[in-house]
Amino acid sequence: MPEISSDQYLALFRDMWRVRKFEQALEREFKRGKVPGMLHIGLGQEATLSAIAHTLRKEDGIFPDHRCHGLLFLKGTPGKQIMAELFGRATGICSGKGGSLHSADASVNNFGDNGVQGSYMVTALGVALGWKMQGKNSLAAVVVGDGTAGRGEWHESMNLASVWKAPVLFVCVNNGYAISTSVGASHATEDLVDFAKAYKIPAIQVDGNDILAAYQATQEAAAHIRAGKGPYFVEYKTWRWQGMFSGEFRPAEEVKYFKEEHEPITMAKADLHKKGIASLEQLDAIEKEVEAEIEGWVAYAQESPMPDPAKATANVYVGWEVESWQS
Amino acid sequence: MPEISSDQYLALFRDMWRVRKFEQALEREFKRGKVPGMLHIGLGQEATLSAIAHTLRKEDGIFPDHRCHGLLFLKGTPGKQIMAELFGRATGICSGKGGSLHSADASVNNFGDNGVQGSYMVTALGVALGWKMQGKNSLAAVVVGDGTAGRGEWHESMNLASVWKAPVLFVCVNNGYAISTSVGASHATEDLVDFAKAYKIPAIQVDGNDILAAYQATQEAAAHIRAGKGPYFVEYKTWRWQGMFSGEFRPAEEVKYFKEEHEPITMAKADLHKKGIASLEQLDAIEKEVEAEIEGWVAYAQESPMPDPAKATANVYVGWEVESWQS
Amino acid sequence: MAVITTVQAINEALGLMMAEDQRVYCLGEDIGKMGGDFGVTRGLFDEFGGERVRDTPLSEAAIVGAAVGSAMVGMRPVAEIMFADFIGTCYDQIVNNAAKVHYMFDGQFKAPIVLRTACGGGFGGGPHHSQQVEGWFMNVPGLVIVAPASPYDAKGLMITSIEDDNPILFLEHKALYRQKGEVPEGKYTVPLRQAKVVRPGKDVTVVTCMKSVHDALAAAQELEADGVSVEVIDLRTLRPWDHQTVLESVARTGRAVVVNEAPKTGGLGADISAVISEEAFSYLKAPVARICGFDTPIPFSLPLEKLILPDKDRVKQGILKVLGK
C-alpha cells in the first residue's frame, strides 16, 4: 500500500469529525425529545466509518448498520436529508418512513440498514450477486457488529459469498460488546476473523481506532474484491462510547483507555500534527467548520414539515393501493 | 484407544447388517406401495450408524437425521415398532403420527428427527444444556449431513455449544452430496471439520466406511464430552447408495469404488475373517439371522392395524382438546 | 393447445421468461441439472446454464436474501423453497425485507421476486412436508400470494408474477403437479388479484383455491343432481384477494362456503369469512360456513391425514349446511 496523500489524510480526518459532530448533535436532539424512536450512536467508531466511506465508490453498495448514521451522508446523500429522516420529516431521504434504522438512498447505492441485526447480510450477498451477473465491477459492503456474528445469516452469507466469489466486503465493527454482552461471552472466539477464515474468505484484523490502519486494510480488501477475487472480511477492533440503554457497565480502565488514550480523533490529530501535515490551528478549524455544517442540518431538519399523511398508505405495493384504508 | 474386543467387533458388524437389511426391506416395501410418504435410505452408511449406536448409552440423547432409520432401533426401540411407524400403523412408536422423519422414543432418549434439515441442531443444544443444568452426565448426539451445513442453525448451535461447553456430539455424515449438489459446490470447504474448528470445537475427520476407524473416533469424541470438556465434532467421509429421486447422477467410477471396493460391510467382513475373529460361514450366518429378524418386523408392521381415528386430533395441546374438530 | 401437467406449464413459463428477459434467473436447492425435487426447472440448466439456474446449499435465508438483494438492483429472481413447510427458516427475510423494502424506503427500492414453493397434503408427507402456509403470511402487508389451481393458470400466473414488480409467494400444490390441462403455447398472462368463477351457480357460493377447487367442483357436480346450483370461485391470488368477485357472487346467492386446506383457526378462510359477513351482511341468508383442515399438525399415517383435511364430502356437507338441508 502506498502512503496516502496529505489531502486524503485530512479528508479522512474531517470525515471523522463529521461523524463525531453528527452523532453528538443527534444524541443531544434525541435527549431533547426531537428525535423519535430509538437511537444507536456511533461515537468512538469514527475511524471505521471514515475508512469505509473513503474506500467505497459511488457505484459500490453499502449496507450500513445501526451505528452508521455517519456513513449515510458520507456515502453521498446530502446530510440534511439524513438528519431530516432521523427527525421523521417530509424532507428526509425516505420521507420519514424509515428513520434511524432504515435510511436508504438508492441514488448512491445505500441500501438502508435493517432493524433485524444480521438479516441484511444475505441481502448484501444478493446485491453482490446481481451486480456480478450484470457484469458490473461494483462491490457490496455490509457493516456488522461483533454481536451480530451470532446470527445464522452470518454463516449463510459468508459461505455463499465464498462459493459464489461474490463481491461482498464484510466490514465487522468489533467494539467488544453486543448490548451488554461481551464478544467473548457470546462467541467461541474474540477474534471474528477466525469465523471468516473458516469460509476461506481472506480476513484481516486491524485497529479500528487507527484511521490509517483502518483505511489501508479496507483499501486492500476492496482492491482484492475489485480484482474479481471474491469476498473479503475486515475486522476493526474498536470501542463505542455509548454504553447503551443501561448506562456505563464496562470497566473504568477500559473506558479511560478508549475515551482518552486510544481515541481515534485525538490520535489522528496528533499524528497529522506530528507529521507536519497541518497545524493545530488548522485542525481545530476543521472541527469548527464541521460543527457549523452539522448544526445547519439540524436546523434544516427541525424546520422541515411532517410527512404528508398520504405517505402512510403509499408504496405498500408497487402500483396498487393497500387493502384497507379505513375500517 | 485400546483395541476393541472380538465380541464388540462382531456386534458392530451385526448392526451394520441390521441397518443394511432394514433399509433394503424398507425400500422394497416402499416400492410396493406399502410405505407412504417419502423415504431417504441410509444404504452405504451402515458403519457410521453402527459406530454411533455403539458409542451412545441409553441415557445419551440422539437426534437422528433422515437416513437414520437404522439408528432408531439400534438406540433401543424394538425394531418392529420402528418398522410399524414407517408403515403408519397404530403399533408404531409414535402411533403412526410421525413416520420416517419423526420417529421419536422418549424412553430411550431418541428425540426424533426433523423434516426441516438442521433445525434440530439447536434443539440438541437445548437438550444438552438441560442435562448439563440438571447435573446429568448425558450427551446429546445430533446427526447432520454435509448439505445441512448450509443452514444458519449450524452456526448458531456450534457457536453456543462451544461457549456453553454443552455436551453435544456433532456427528456429520459427509456423503459428498446434498440431494444432487456436491459438498464442494455448496460450501466453502469440502472438509466440514474446517467449519467446526472455527468454533474451537475439537473436530476429527474419519473414513466413515471403515467401521473400526469410525467407531474409535466416535468413542474418543464421547470420552471428551463425558469428561466435561464440551462439544466434539466427528466428520465421517462416506457415501450413500441412493442417488435420490433422480436416479444415479454420480460418476460411474465413484459408484463402483464405493459400492464395490470401499463398501463398509464387505471391508469389515474381510477384516474380521483376516483377523481370525470369525469364519466366513459364521459371518454369513449373521447376515441370515439378521434378515429373518428384519422380515419379522416387516410382517409385524404389515399385520398391524391403522391408527385409531381419535389419534388425529389428540395431543395437539397438553390437556386440551383442539379448537375445531368439525366445521 | 397442448395438454400438459402443471409442472410442465410452470416449466414453460420459466423457460419463456428466461429466454425473453436476461434479468430473469432461478435459484434454489437442486434446481440445476436435477431440475428440482418435482422437476419444475427440468431442462432449464441445459438451456441457460448454471449461472442462471443456480444451485444453492440448504440456506433458505440466503436464497431469499440473494433473491431480494439482486431484485433490488434490477434482477428478476425466481427462487425455489423446496417444500413450503421450510419457509419458516426464511420467514424474517420474507416478512421484514421482501415485503417491506418498497414501503420503508419510500418507494426507492422494490423487490420483484417470485418465491416458488411446493405445498399441500394428502400424500403422507407428515408434519413437515405437507402444510399449507398462506395462513402464515395473511397478515403481512406488501406481500402477494398467488396460488393456481390449473395448468393454464399456473403458466399464466407465473408469467404475470415474474413481470410484476411486487414480491410474490407462489404456491404450487403438490396434488396438482401431475394434473393435466389445456395450455396455450407461447406467452400469455393471467391477471393477479382477480378471482375466477370456475363454475357459475345460483344457490350458494363456494370460495376456495388450489386443490380444494377440484373438491368443490366435484361436490358441485354431485349436488347438481339434487337440484342444487353451486357457484365455485377460485381465488387465484390469496393476498390481496379479490373482494369484489366474491361479494358480487354472495350478493346473488346469499350463501357462502369457504373451503381451505389449512387449519381452520386464523387462516385464509377466516379472512374470507369475515369479509363476506361484514360486507355482504344484508345479503346473507345463512351464516358462512368454513370447511377447513382441522386445527392440528398434519399426521403421517394416511387415514389420519385424510380425516383432518377437507375433501369433496366435507365440502358437500358444508354446502348442505348453509342451505339448511
Next chain:
Amino acid sequence: MAVITTVQAINEALGLMMAEDQRVYCLGEDIGKMGGDFGVTRGLFDEFGGERVRDTPLSEAAIVGAAVGSAMVGMRPVAEIMFADFIGTCYDQIVNNAAKVHYMFDGQFKAPIVLRTACGGGFGGGPHHSQQVEGWFMNVPGLVIVAPASPYDAKGLMITSIEDDNPILFLEHKALYRQKGEVPEGKYTVPLRQAKVVRPGKDVTVVTCMKSVHDALAAAQELEADGVSVEVIDLRTLRPWDHQTVLESVARTGRAVVVNEAPKTGGLGADISAVISEEAFSYLKAPVARICGFDTPIPFSLPLEKLILPDKDRVKQGILKVLGK
C-alpha cells in the same frame, strides 16, 4: 396490594417461579446483569446467577431451540426475544418444533416453554421494532398465545404460563410496560383461554386485547355520556381464544366491534369476526366491524404511525357504526 408496573409484575412472577422451581430458568439477549432491554429480568441475575439467567448472543433460532430442547428434558425455560419483530428469525423453530413436538411424537414429549417478547407500536420504533405478531401465528395449531393488558393479569398469566405444559408465546405490549396497577404479592394464577369482561355493557360488544383494551375502555367511557352501553372483552389468550365468553356477550348485545392493532387483513381480528358472524349469526343486528391497523408496514414518523394504528377515536367510530349512528 402494591401498585406496580407491568414490568415489575412480570419480574415478580419470574422471581417467584424461579425461587419455587429449580427447573425454571431464563435465557435471552442481555437479560443477565443488564436485566433486559426493558428491565423485565432486572435483579434476577443477582438473585439466581448467570446459569439460570443466561445471556445469549444474537442467535434467536438457538434461543428458541435451546428452550425447546431443554423443555423436552424437563426444564421450564422462559426465553426472551427482545422485540417481537425479530421473531421471524426463529419462526421455523416455533412453528415446526415447539408447536409440533407433542403432537407428532404422539404425546411422548412436550415443550413447556414461555417465549416472552415485546411488541406493539406507537413510539416511533419504525418498521422493525413496532409490530404486532400474533397474526403470524394464528394459523399454527399447538401454540398458545397469551397477551395481558394489565399488571395484574401480566403477573398471573406469566405464572400460569410457566406452569402450563404447552408452548406459549407471551406478548408484552411496550405501551403497557410502564402502566401501573394493583398487583397482589405472592403467587396467584390467571387462567389461560379465559377472556375477561373488563367492562359490562348492553348495546355492543368490543372484543380486543393488549393496548387496545385501554382504547376501548376510554371509548366506552366517552360513549356512556351519550347513553351508549359498551361491553369490553379482553381476550387475554389470543389462541386458542375464548369463543364462549365472546359469543355469550354478542348474543346479549347483538353487535360486535373487533379491535386489533395489527394490520386488518388476515390477522387475529379476522378470526374473531369470522367466528362471531358464523356462530352468532342469528343474534347479530348489524355486521361486525373490525377496527385494526391499516394494511401497511409501520412507518417511522410519529404522525404517520398514529394514522395507521387504531386509537380511541377509531374505536368510537366503529362502535357508532355498528349502532347505525
